[in-house]
Amino acid sequence: MMGNKFQAKIIKIEQESDGYRIFHQNKEKVVDSYKLHYGLLNFTINEQYNINRRGFYTAVYIEDSVIFSEELSLTEKLTYILVKSFCNTQKTAFPSIEYLSKTSGHSHTTLVEAIDGLTKKECISAARRRKRPDDKRYLNNIYTFDKTGSQYKTYVPLNIVFAKGLNIRAKMLYVFLLAKVKNGYMVVLPKKELKKFLGIKSWKTVSNHIKTLHRLGFIYTFCNGTKEVEREKSICFLIRRICPKELVITDEDWDVLEVI
Secondary structure (H helix, E strand, O other), X not given: XXXXXXXXXXXXXXXXXXXXXXXXXXXXXXXXXXXXXXXXXXXXXXXXXXXXXXXXXXXXXXXXXXXXOOOOOHHHHHHHHHHHOOOOXXXXXXXXXXXXXXXXXXXXXXXXXXXXXXHHOOOEEEXXXXXXXXOOOEOOOEEEEOOOOOOOEXXXXXXXXXXXXXXXXXXXXXXXXXXXXXXXXXXXXXXXXXXXXXXXXXXXXXXXXXHHHHHOOOEEEEEEOOOOOOHHHEEEEEEOEOOOHHHOOOHHHHHHHHHO
16 A cells, blocks of 8 residues: 555664665564665766756865854855856856846845845955846846865755755755765764754754755665764764765775774
């Protein structure tokens, strides 16, 4: 019967030399496992497609100082990523508000307010031009980014940024996981840290965002944390991503991890 279909429960994820072993439990509580190679966690070419095809970029480097900033709202952070995805080699970008709204699925007002916040906090500089003197809407704003930036950056895929089916919190949750995982695909985070970043008190709401990202293929799977003492207070994520060459885990990297 539909609605009674049992889904195996993921109980543990372990990293191995060339991938991850995922342990799951069936309805008879029998534990089994399967291995997933690192490469299968990378987005396919089709999955990397995004509506911003200028320069054929599939991802953009975003400063961790922006992602983890406590002074910026989630909307401001996402808008920063949206605008920077159009950035050229001169560290400038000029997408119109209308185009940003159309491609991202977020409202004109939301984006304008976020850009105002970013400029006031000196995250970006904006030279603005209105359509007409009596029109409050902007067209072809020219944005300039800090040429130095943060030492640490996260490689954010544009398919998450331009995913119209996701709200701002869900998008930024994925970006947060990326920034935390750094070199690899698996990360364990306390529930309270996830709630704090998203500004949400209810774990159920956070859980719904996680399930949405899982359903859409941005999170491969997840389970309770692997450390027994904190098991019920943390979540282990296995995420999917575009992994740049400098972040690919090599045999040499694994040897170092084994020694540590």
